[in-house]
Amino acid sequence: MSPSLLIDNIGQLVTNDPTVGCGPLGLVEDAALVLGDGVVQWAGPRHAVPQAAALERLDAEGRAVIPGFVDSHGHLVFAGDRTAEFSARMSGRPYTAGGIATTVTATRAATSNDLGLTVDRLLAEGLRSGTTTMECKSGYGLTVPDEQRSLRIAAERTDEVTYLGAHVVAPEYAGRADEYVDLVCGAMLEACAPHARWIDVFCERGAFDGDQTRQILRAGVARGLVPRVHANQLGHGPGVQLAVEFGAASADHATHLTDEDVAALASGTTVATLLPAAEFSTRATYPDARRLLDAGVTVALAADCNPGSSYTTNMPFCIAVAVRDLRMTPDEAVWSATLGGARALRRSDVGHLGVGARADAVLLDAPSHVHLAYRPGVPLVAAVWRAGVRMPTAVPLS
Amino acid sequence: MSPSLLIDNIGQLVTNDPTVGCGPLGLVEDAALVLGDGVVQWAGPRHAVPQAAALERLDAEGRAVIPGFVDSHGHLVFAGDRTAEFSARMSGRPYTAGGIATTVTATRAATSNDLGLTVDRLLAEGLRSGTTTMECKSGYGLTVPDEQRSLRIAAERTDEVTYLGAHVVAPEYAGRADEYVDLVCGAMLEACAPHARWIDVFCERGAFDGDQTRQILRAGVARGLVPRVHANQLGHGPGVQLAVEFGAASADHATHLTDEDVAALASGTTVATLLPAAEFSTRATYPDARRLLDAGVTVALAADCNPGSSYTTNMPFCIAVAVRDLRMTPDEAVWSATLGGARALRRSDVGHLGVGARADAVLLDAPSHVHLAYRPGVPLVAAVWRAGVRMPTAVPLS
Numbered sequence: 001m002s003p004s005l006l007i008d009n010i011g012q013l014v015t016n017d018p019t020v021g022c023g024p025l026g027l028v029e030d031a032a033l034v035l036g037d038g039v040v041q042w043a044g045p046r047h048a049v050p051q052a053a054a055l056e057r058l059d060a061e062g063r064a065v066i067p068g069f070v071d072s073h074g075h076l077v078f079a080g081d082r083t084a085e086f087s088a089r090m091s092g093r094p095y096t097a098g099g100i101a102t103t104v105t106a107t108r109a110a111t112s113n114d115l116g117l118t119v120d121r122l123l124a125e126g127l128r129s130g131t132t133t134m135e136c137k138s139g140y141g142l143t144v145p146d147e148q149r150s151l152r153i154a155a156e157r158t159d160e161v162t163y164l165g166a167h168v169v170a171p172e173y174a175g176r177a178d179e180y181v182d183l184v185c186g187a188m189l190e191a192c193a194p195h196a197r198w199i200d201v202f203c204e205r206g207a208f209d210g211d212q213t214r215q216i217l218r219a220g221v222a223r224g225l226v227p228r229v230h231a232n233q234l235g236h237g238p239g240v241q242l243a244v245e246f247g248a249a250s251a252d253h254a255t256h257l258t259d260e261d262v263a264a265l266a267s268g269t270t271v272a273t274l275l276p277a278a279e280f281s282t283r284a285t286y287p288d289a290r291r292l293l294d295a296g297v298t299v300a301l302a303a304d305c306n307p308g309s310s311y312t313t314n315m316p317f318c319i320a321v322a323v324r325d326l327r328m329t330p331d332e333a334v335w336s337a338t339l340g341g342a343r344a345l346r347r348s349d350v351g352h353l354g355v356g357a358r359a360d361a362v363l364l365d366a367p368s369h370v371h372l373a374y375r376p377g378v379p380l381v382a383a384v385w386r387a388g389v390r391m392p393t394a395v396p397l398s
Numbered sequence: 399m400s401p402s403l404l405i406d407n408i409g410q411l412v413t414n415d416p417t418v419g420c421g422p423l424g425l426v427e428d429a430a431l432v433l434g435d436g437v438v439q440w441a442g443p444r445h446a447v448p449q450a451a452a453l454e455r456l457d458a459e460g461r462a463v464i465p466g467f468v469d470s471h472g473h474l475v476f477a478g479d480r481t482a483e484f485s486a487r488m489s490g491r492p493y494t495a496g497g498i499a500t501t502v503t504a505t506r507a508a509t510s511n512d513l514g515l516t517v518d519r520l521l522a523e524g525l526r527s528g529t530t531t532m533e534c535k536s537g538y539g540l541t542v543p544d545e546q547r548s549l550r551i552a553a554e555r556t557d558e559v560t561y562l563g564a565h566v567v568a569p570e571y572a573g574r575a576d577e578y579v580d581l582v583c584g585a586m587l588e589a590c591a592p593h594a595r596w597i598d599v600f601c602e603r604g605a606f607d608g609d610q611t612r613q614i615l616r617a618g619v620a621r622g623l624v625p626r627v628h629a630n631q632l633g634h635g636p637g638v639q640l641a642v643e644f645g646a647a648s649a650d651h652a653t654h655l656t657d658e659d660v661a662a663l664a665s666g667t668t669v670a671t672l673l674p675a676a677e678f679s680t681r682a683t684y685p686d687a688r689r690l691l692d693a694g695v696t697v698a699l700a701a702d703c704n705p706g707s708s709y710t711t712n713m714p715f716c717i718a719v720a721v722r723d724l725r726m727t728p729d730e731a732v733w734s735a736t737l738g739g740a741r742a743l744r745r746s747d748v749g750h751l752g753v754g755a756r757a758d759a760v761l762l763d764a765p766s767h768v769h770l771a772y773r774p775g776v777p778l779v780a781a782v783w784r785a786g787v788r789m790p791t792a793v794p795l796s
């Protein structure tokens with residue numbers, strides 16, 4: 001053990017480890033945290049901190065420390081701007097320009113360097129607000145080379161990479177969706193699989209139906225990818241049930257659910273990943289987190305960063321909306337944005353601050369994690385460590 | 399004219415001056431802004447910028463510049479914490495502890511130094527998110543000396559100070575509301591008036607009724623204070639009509655309105671100040687901004703920072719919620735958070751960037767003011783000037 005940093009005098013420490021502290025959050029008051037060799041060396045009450053001297057000591061002065069956020073759903077590889085589309089939608093004006101197709105056109109036209117700079121910018125922005133793990137999907141290329149380069153760019157920069165050739169049918173395949181599905185399952189999959197861990201499908205009316213989703217997931221699994229599904233965002237459909245059937249890590253959105261959908265999630269290992277910033281930014285109906293939680297479903301929160309329907313990287317904002325409008329408690333929302341996200345990515349090393357976890361920690365300029373919902377919109381992330389290394393943040397301590 | 403700073407290469411400049419640019423926002427694309435002697439020296443298209451050399455030039459690199467936010471409703475002089483009350487409320491658990499009374503007890507017990515530090519902290523926090531004018535009320539003292547010192551502390555630090563002895567009936571006057579009203583109109587007013595510009599009343603069931611509100615406003619006006627009213631927040635009532643009757647600068651909250659209330663506001667000069675973060679943080683019904691705007695009412699947006707029902711200083715957050723849930727357009731919300739707030743404070747020198755205005759400007763790390771709603775929760779305020787002086791901010795430019 002080589003302890004490099006003792007964070008001392010923590011008013012409230014969220015470990016998400018029930019063996020360390022109280023309740024699901026593993027909450028410890030008047031706590032200390034020891035980071036070293038990139039992992040958590042020790043977490044617990046201050047009076048019991050081991051005597052081995054850390055190289056450095058930081059006095060949290062009674063502030064709260066939580067695990068870094070695990071944002072398990074992001075579409076970061078894109079080009080172009082959809083400000084006008086957003087403004088028109090929120091002003092009640094019709095906007096017929098092409099939605100995802102707009103971004104596809106801009107993304108194909110962009111240089112790889114520019115695409116990489118956008119991913120860098122969004123990852124840095126997320127990191128400043130406490131996100132230490134971020135998933136990243138392709139899905140704005142929709143040709144073999146454009147999907148492949150999107151994944152390569154993502155893989156160079158993020159922890160978790162998802163092949164989403166099945167985002168929508170590529171425009172040049174309009175009216176020939178089954179041919180596009182064959183491409184997604186064939187040459188495109190071959191080119192993309194080496195760069196990705198996950199395969200994802202937008203299973204929705206207007207995107208891919210149940211049979212197409214099944215075909216794509218099956219091909220991805222055969223190629224060694226692990227499934228996750230965009231499911232039941234805009235209406236009822238087979239997405240959630242298919243996700244459970246395939247043992248997907250996560251069914252994302254999960255907004256329009258039947259009792260059978262909820263029962264399927266509760267009976268399986270598939271996490272329901274809720275993306276409230278998407279409903280916020282489209283004035284859509286929010287998912288009912290309470291119903292899922294009360295049924296025993298594991299719930300994650302993610303930001304769904306994308307230029308069309310949810311252009312945010314800010315997990316504290318997602319927590320505040322989840323508490324207000326999804327009827328999660330502040331404790332549940334913080335858990336879902338950290339360990340919930342880790343479950344949705346099948347990661348045991350992030351999302352908590354138990355001994356041996358990656359040393360991803362966030363110091364809040366607040367005495368409690370509850371302030372993330374209690375103080376909506378206020379930047380409270382004062383310091384972020386990833387793998388024990390302090391990252392640049394922006395909020396001066398008060 | 400002594401120009402000290404040229405902000406050049408502004409992608410979109412919101413001046414709120416229709417003589418300078420397009421529409422109510424006075425929007426100029428490819429713009430420049432010259433600040434000097436603490437005021438706006440020039441604003442307009444870049445190609446027409448006057449040749450007199452500024453001492454300093456800042457290249458906005460295509461980003462947007464807007465006027466500093468004018469937050470016309472804040473309760474910043476308080477002590478104590480209500481995290482547990484918030485958490486219980488949002489978790490559906492009953493919480494019977496005393497709401498405002500909790501804060502009154504803590505505020506009375508606090509040292510003036512500690513109260514001042516809290517105001518300083520919240521003003522600095524607001525400033526970092528672009529708020530360059532902030533109103534501040536008393537109302538957690540509720541004794542003559544405690545109200546007086548609250549206002550003195552506020553007046554030392556903020557632009558606009560409001561006497562709100564009539565926040566609730568002081569606990570020691572329980573059952574003797576009329577005696578408390580006499581105090582508010584008598585000795586307390588005498589002690590407080592020298593420190594305040596405004597008088598405010600919480601006109602609501604459980605606080606002060608129509609007759610009491612009338613008595614208090616009349617006394618305040620006689621003492622030279624200008625009225626503003628907490629009106630129609632929790633239910634229908636006489637607040638809005640009284641505000642218009644008294645020619646109040648603003649009726650704040652304005653959530654539960656009859657057609658007569660809307661007509662009264664439309665016929666008078668009283669601004670309707672909407673406080674969506676309060677409804678956000680209490681899961682209450684949002685006010686209907688669309689109805690007010692369509693009737694021709696002037697609408698302001700403010701943060702209502704207070705430890706009980708809206709513990710935020712963040713105007714971009716209020717804009718995002720106003721667009722999503724109050725059905726304001728992004729343009730309307732930005733106007734209401736800047737010039738709308740100035741109207742609610744009867745200030746002609748702030749809230750816009752016309753020539754001669756106080757040089758309160760905000761550089762966004764975004765190409766458009768629409769991003770304040772399009773990118774919810776993301777800290778976008780990259781630089782703030784107040785009276786031409788650059789203030790500390792926290793967002794590194796991407």
